[in-house]
Amino acid sequence: MDKSLLSGSNTMLLLQLLKDQDMYGYQMIEELRKRSQDVFEMKVGTLYPLLHSLEKSGLLQSYEGEAAGKKRIYYQITKDGRQELERKKGEWAEYAGAVMHVMQLQID
Amino acid sequence: MDKSLLSGSNTMLLLQLLKDQDMYGYQMIEELRKRSQDVFEMKVGTLYPLLHSLEKSGLLQSYEGEAAGKKRIYYQITKDGRQELERKKGEWAEYAGAVMHVMQLQID
DNA sequence: TAAAATAATATCGACCATCGATATAACAGA
DNA sequence: TCTGTTATATCGATGGTCGATATTATTTTA
Numbered sequence: 001m002d003k004s005l006l007s008g009s010n011t012m013l014l015l016q017l018l019k020d021q022d023m024y025g026y027q028m029i030e031e032l033r034k035r036s037q038d039v040f041e042m043k044v045g046t047l048y049p050l051l052h053s054l055e056k057s058g059l060l061q062s063y064e065g066e067a068a069g070k071k072r073i074y075y076q077i078t079k080d081g082r083q084e085l086e087r088k089k090g091e092w093a094e095y096a097g098a099v100m101h102v103m104q105l106q107i108d
Numbered sequence: 109m110d111k112s113l114l115s116g117s118n119t120m121l122l123l124q125l126l127k128d129q130d131m132y133g134y135q136m137i138e139e140l141r142k143r144s145q146d147v148f149e150m151k152v153g154t155l156y157p158l159l160h161s162l163e164k165s166g167l168l169q170s171y172e173g174e175a176a177g178k179k180r181i182y183y184q185i186t187k188d189g190r191q192e193l194e195r196k197k198g199e200w201a202e203y204a205g206a207v208m209h210v211m212q213l214q215i216d
Numbered sequence: 217t218a219a220a221a222t223a224a225t226a227t228c229g230a231c232c233a234t235c236g237a238t239a240t241a242a243c244a245g246a
Numbered sequence: 247t248c249t250g251t252t253a254t255a256t257c258g259a260t261g262g263t264c265g266a267t268a269t270t271a272t273t274t275t276a
Contacts, residue, residue, distance in 0.1 A: 008261090008262070009207060010262080010263085012211070013207070013210055013211075016210060016211055017210075024224080024225090025224070025225070025226095026223060026224050026225080027224095032210070035209065035210045036206040036207075036209065036210055037206065037209075039202055039203065039205075039206035040206060040210075042263095043263075043264060043265080044224085044225080044226080045226090045227080045228090045263075045264055045265065045266080046262080046263050046264070047225095048224095048225065048226055048227080049226085049227080049228095049262095049263095050262090050263095052226090070223090070224090070271080070272085072224080072225095073224090073225075089211060089213065092207065092211065092213070093213055094147055095147065096204050096207070096208070097147075098144040098145065098147035098148060099117060099121070099144075099200065099204070100204070101143065101144065101145070102121055102124060102125075102140065102143045102144055102148075103120070103121070103124055103197060103200070105197065105200070105201055116232090116233070118233080118234085132253080132254090133253070133254065133255095134252060134253050134254080135253095150234095151234075151235060151236080152253085152254075152255080153234075153235055153236065153237080153255090153256080153257085154233080154234050154235070155254095156253095156254065156255055156256080157233095157234095157255085157256080157257095158233085158234095160255090178242080178243090178252090178253085180253080180254095181253090181254075
């Protein structure tokens with residue numbers, strides 16, 4: 001199983017955010033904070049290099065757009081990105097399930 | 109929230125193993141594999157340095173014991189270790205819950 | 217109005233967890 | 247005898263994340 005899953009959950013979370021809606025970088029940080037009820041606070045020093053690398057590997061595409069009259073760099077998930085999202089989702093479910101089992105924990 | 113939670117889940121899993129029973133290193137790898145239904149395969153290059161560092165920081169204590177007539181280095185969880193286990197367990201639950209929520213996933 | 221805070225993008229060195237490789241020794245089974 | 251497994255150990259490399267720093271534009275506050 002993928003070792004970088006744990007650490008690399010940020011990739012999965014970003015792909016999930018972009019699944020239904022294009023967003024620009026800063027917006028993703030806020031959206032992630034909101035959806036996680038303040039548990040996640042992705043750092044800009046993590047986000048931007050990650051976005052660039054995801055684009056380079058073809059999971060995302062960027063384009064210039066506008067928000068409130070201002071230029072923004074929007075990101076869009078690609079077909080490969082959607083495929084990778086599903087893959088990582090499955091891996092996460094397996095991993096988290098195993099942790100829960102070993103730890104004898106339950107969610108909600 | 110602790111950034112090393114994700115990566116550092118190995119510490120939590122080891123503490124959990126030792127919660128009810130003392131074990132030696134190699135045994136922990138096997139037990140972890142078993143309890144996780146082959147999802148976890150902790151590497152020896154990860155385990156031994158981690159055990160040493162956990163002992164150094166007072167979460168574990170080691171002693172020489174025997175298994176099938178052979179000398180083994182057993183590890184025992186300390187009071188601090190149990191406290192740390194509970195702390196990490198809580199953090200994990202919070203983190204995993206947030207991931208599940210963002211990902212719209214469910215675990216049995 | 218000037219200053220401070222926030223939004224937005226970007227980079228870089230440092231840290232830390234993990235891995236693969238390598239080493240050694242004892243013992244089991246083929 | 248040789249191979250495989252158990253068991254402990256170390257070390258260099260990798261890779262994800264962070265904090266610091268930088269820059270520009272806009273908004274809020276004093």
